[in-house]
Amino acid sequence: MNKTTTIVCAALLASSLLTGCSEEAGKAGSASGGEGQEEKITLTFWRNSGNDAENAAYDKLVASFMDKYPDIAVEMTPIPYADYDTKLRVSIASGSPPDIMALDAPTLGSYAHAGALKPLTAYFKADGNLEDIPPSTLATYTYQNEIYMAPLTESSIALFYNKKLFEAKGIPLPSKNPEEPWTWEQVLDAAKKLSDPANGIFGIDPAQGFNNAGATAYFKYPIIWQFGGEIMDGEGKTSKGYLDSPETKKALQFFSELYNTHGVSALEYPPDPFPNGKLGMTVDGSWSLAYLTEKFPQFKLGEDYDIAPLPKGTRQAVANGSWSLGISSKSQHADAAWKFVNWVTSKEGQVTYSTMTKDIPSRYSAAKEFPELSQYPKNIFVVQNQKFGRPRPITPVFPQMSEAVNKLFEEVVIGKRNVDASVAEAIKKIDKAYADLGAQTK
Template sequence: MRKLLLVTVLLLGVMLSATTIEVLWMGWPQDQVMQLVNAFKEETGIDVDIQLVPFGQLFQTIEVRLAAGDGTPDVYIVDGPNTASYAARGYLLPLDEHFSDEEMSAWFDASIEEGSYQGTFYSVPYGTSSAGIFYNKAIFEEYGVPFLPETIEERLTWEEVAEIAKKLTKDTNGDGLTDIWGLVIEQIDRPYLIFPMVQSLGAKVLSDDGLESQGYITSDEFVEGTTFYWKLFNEWKVSPQGLNDSAISREYFGTGRAAMMLGNEWNLRRMLQYPDVDYGLSPFPYFEGGVAVTPTGSWHVGINSKTKKLEEALAFTKYITGKEAVITWHKLNGIAPARPDVYEALPEVFDNPMWQLFVKEMETTAVPRPRTPGYSQYELMLREAFNSIHYGADPRSTLEEVAVRIDRELRKYR
């Protein structure tokens, strides 16, 4: 009898474990995330052990867990640019055979590109992003500067933006300190916002195989774009140094300490904390004689290549990135959907002209960050270089020095 009871308990344990998947997820508010998790369980009967990890600990946690090689977590959140890194090391399950052409057509082309590596689809788009110039209408009116154009057809050049920023950088009380800055950059040192500047001039930011930076981040075009970035802080002094927290940049703009902010689409929701600001949105600038390029990319969903619960992992991945769940997630959290059908399904939200501008950019000018198995090291070292440059370091020599360091790291992937 005892043996039969033991066997029954063991079988029950196996059955329960077979219907529970482990998910490693971004540390968004638990009450928001659990609405989707509970709906998935109700629809499928599959339990989800979801672990919410704060952003600052997320990437290290993913690395440690995947390196263990025990098949858990079954599903995990993937920062889009890291797709290549996880795929190259065998951490992501190839997904081409698991998604039909119809399913693949649901996402923006740039999102599919970001979720692919060497022609194979590895991570499913969950969100996306874009950016533009937010401007404070009251400051423009006070100093007699015309409002910025708000259509893609009238996109400003960076040269024009710099001239406007000079006019709106003000010492209002004569104490020798700047009280209103012409332009703040929300992500001041991140390639996400800086790459489109150099790409507008024709620069490539990495070799096609993703394994060489010399000759790319050291090209004349890359240096020219980065020198413009240097001038914003050091020659023209229209942008404040040291705003390394996007929330502080947003505070500068929201409290009238900056006339313009180069920032992301998420500010359409986050600026609600500054209800007194009347602002407009102008498209991401380009350089005269260059092309329009905008940043894009965000969170994706990946399946552990060693998962022992493939069917359940696929069910969760398809559910959480499906139209209805993404609609719910946008309502809860405000992340820009990577699915055009969600924009069509929520006209009460996305018929807003500012959202429409971002959607057009996602469809036409969006360029994802480069695909390289060494993206984390590449971005980290470039951020250090951009930080030095915005504090006054010489752009060319700084980029030449960091290219040597980056390529030393990328060699391990050859």
């Protein structure tokens, strides 16, 4: 690859299009073990730097691995989140990627499509204990029938509700059974009763407002699925026939009406509206339990608020997938890299990691080691994820698709634009992105 080609590839990669370099990555896809006669193998491992607990957990896992495998050294490089994706893509474009890389689930399609990742299916079948991972989780890390990443943890979202506001209005409380959710119509009925505009109280924030496209994918796609709709086809090639289905449009219309017809949701809220009594209900993540406990100790679970499963339309659904580990297709030590990946994401590795970070393990066996995960409220997040989890569309144009759908939600809610017209425009953007991708790989 000459200097000009490298620069072009790097530019494409920084915009989440790895395709310009797929041929170079593909040539290295046949690399197998490569350990040969080496006495000591050194593996490079890049990950996004996390909080103190996450960093300490990785330090412990790396140290314990090297104790177990003294013939393998792991050089771990934490990189700030804001810089991580760009640096990783540029390293791939330049032909010098790390042996092992941490990746966020939605990025799988672009990396795998470009041939930057080594398929892990054979490794998993040999000693990866596939049966210990929920099928819906495995689907999140599978592209064109190959598993490319090994999951470490999961997260999930649920319906948080202000118990005292419910009781003051005489509203029956939602079930805490993760398989007995309220319908969205029941949520709407409660939201109408809870809303008190004169006192700045709104019934529900259904999806954490309007943030970036990544937040849209995690919080808003489930609403489409819950109404029976879809975003893209199973191969991640088009949104035609999916994003424009009657079910998807019904979900979008319902979401818009929460703001523009019923007035139970607002475009802007004051800081921390839920613990400050300005929201009757909010859809939020499992990570918020620790945040509320730390920042609002007077706002107590069981007394002031409780948690229920996500609402459903015709079915239950929640987005799954988190940061996971993959192996570069260029690695000359793929077998050794798998030993590390398999160690970190094994039951033992997940228990070690989750004990320190309080994250939810992705393996059944690891989750069972934490009694609190089978008890309220965390059982809601675990059961939803294991039984009703769904991958966000696995597509090499995920960034462009996600941005188009994010814009779609903004237009129908904030811009009050016609759903049909907004959907048609989003499909056009997504299909163009995939067509452009195909043109670049020819």
